[in-house]
Amino acid sequence: MTSTAQELHPAPTLEPGRTILELKGLEKRYPGTHALKPVNLAFKASEIHAIVGENGAGKSTLIKLLTGVMPRTSGDVIWEGKPAALATPHEAMALGINAVHQEVVLCRHLTVAANMFLGEEDSRFGILQQRAMVREAQKIIDDLGFDLPAHVVLGDLTIGQQQLIAAARATVRGTKFLIFDEPTAYLTRKEADQLFTLIRRLKGEGVTIIYISHRMEEVFELADRVSVLRDGTLVGTRNIAETNDAELVKMMINRSIEQVYHKEHFTPGATLLEARNLSGKGFENVSMTVRAGEIVGLYGLIGAGRSEFVTTLYGRHRKSAGQILWEGKAVQVNSEHDAIRLGMALAPESRRDQGLCLNLPVGLNLNLPIYKRISSNLLISSAQEKTEADRQIANLRIKTPTRNALASSLSGGNQQKIVIGKWLAHGAKLFIFDEPTVGVDVGTKAEIYRLFSALLSNGAGIILISSYLPEVYELADTLHVFRRGKLVATHGFHTADHEEILTQALAEKQEKPGGQI
């Protein structure tokens, strides 16, 4: 039972500077991808160690391995000099390894105090000591300098405040090693400052902090050392005093670009779609055009408003201002149905949540948009249903035993081919691909890129959303950079370098000349 204020200050068993956790050849393979190539890294007691890298560089895999959410493929983790299995989250927590996630994983319907002590409730003879817990929680929160009430329901707080509670919660659990996964993504500056105060204080108390962030300025403000991951490889570790953002950005992106980016240039044709000063939930005042035969790339961090923008184009969400023109004519797109009728197709960001009916056959998934065409009146032509499905399976080389296999039984890359393939028979003019290669192996990536070229040569236009810079950089004829719901920069094919684009997507300070907020 840990409802004493003393436990807020975990007693570190090691003096500062000694190694608390060491990774020896830590490695993780998923079917089809090598998410983390053998990593050797030692974390020192009571240091703030930042980890930076692009999306898909292996940061989340590393966290999952350290917190016991996933088993590693090979390698060793040495905790305080002894090998640790880290097979379950429980084991990690028992050692004192904790994580605060970007998305708050607490019970929104319980009070702040109940959340703080969830799983370690103070009870006497089986009766919860509710008032005592609220008092205790309030003491901890006040002690940390957060101006938050302990008795309110967690869901009534802002996301940022919930994040602070999540951080406070982690500190009461005898934590010696605390991972923050992009904690400031939803925080205001003031909340972020409170969080930084907490982090420095924990460091002072001997806790080792792993700080994962996209924001360079935070890394330099907070961290003692920084490690860079790229494509599942640890590129290097630097003392923060001996490096600068230019070097870090270079380490993050200076990869060997394999010959996967298949790019053909076509002469752009007529304008298919134009967005004029379009605003909606998550983005504002975005204008752009898409022509036949070109790929328009949208680059930015997750949450920059790109997905919201395209789903609004597609009629999934309502626009709040602005205009959409299709082939030169102003149109109202009030539903997905309208968009599809105009000739748009969307391969959404999340295969699992938006793209596939996982527990249904591959064939049904592929044919879903075209059932109207392959049925006469009411009845489906089962011959056509077979032909169409088998044709897509063959064309896209979807690896499945038969079209009747369930979509869930396929690997990520093959599932993605279904998400894309279902639109090929439909015959759209504008294809919107939202993160089409996430969790997809290199071979499939190359196939998807070749498919883009085939679509373009048939006169289609493509909007390509990617958080993976080389992908949009090598493929997009026009590249728009999004940051916090705004279109902040536009480049032609290879007219800017990676550093410039990445800086535009990441940092606040570079934009002073432009004057944007």
Added chain:
Amino acid sequence: MSTEAIPAERPKRNYNALFGLTLLALLVLLWVILSVATPSFASANNISNLLRQGSMIAILAVGQTFVIITGGIDLSVGAVVGFATVIVAMLINAGVPIFLAILITLLVGVAIGTFHGFGIVRMGLPPFIITLATLTSLRGIGLLMTNGNSISINNDAFQLFSRSSFLGIPNLFWMVILVGIPAYIFLHHSRWGRYLFSVGSNAEASRLSGVNVQRTIYMAYTLSGLCAAFVGVLLASRIGIGNPTQAEGWELQAIASSVIGGTSLFGAVGSVHGPLLGAFILATINNGANLLNVNAFWQRIITGVLIIVIVYFDGLRRRGK
């Protein structure tokens, strides 16, 4: 270096048919055992009786299955049956031609189903809640309309229908075939059937693929209401009265039949033949238990145990163990 590891997936192609055959085997097994155990089971009289008993639940289960495939549930069907007996009885006694009376009753069922769709799609109510609300209020409305009395139907032709047979098979069972064949074609060979599955599997993915999700939900509940009203007509014909408290608990029997027939309450898994077999398995157990003089209370327990056992083994097989 990253190799695409495709798990060697056993083909699941004929899973539905296989499960159907297993259920059919279970049904036949029950019949064989009961034929041996009791002299009266295999008599023509008893078999007709059994088919009549099972028929109405079977039709309800088909409508229920459409709804469950979309990931919903229709708790109102028993109440709709009772309510429909009242409507059809009142119309016939008021001198409305039988054909027209039946048609109007069916339209009332459609209207109730449409209301459920409205509650779910427009008001955002969970299917459980909106159909629970109609379950209780329809019984109330029926009681108000009849003052709590039964209405005797003064029409022999109407009642004769459910007692007669055609080609030696009770008319009520022909009605199962009348509903079952179009339902089968609808579910497995029309795009609307595909949409029911896709909405139950992933409504968002269906929407983004251009499926009209709202219309699909309306359709499922309307069909369930229609089936229930049709069963109400059959029941009124069989018992010769209109009474709003009839068919108490039939919604649970319909859901049980559907689930025994392999329908997943999580949606996207189901068939037409499964629930039909499920309904007749339940009817056989009840019938057999009566013949064997098993306490009626035990019949309920046996039904409960059967649901657990069948669904458990079905789940095991689905997980591929």
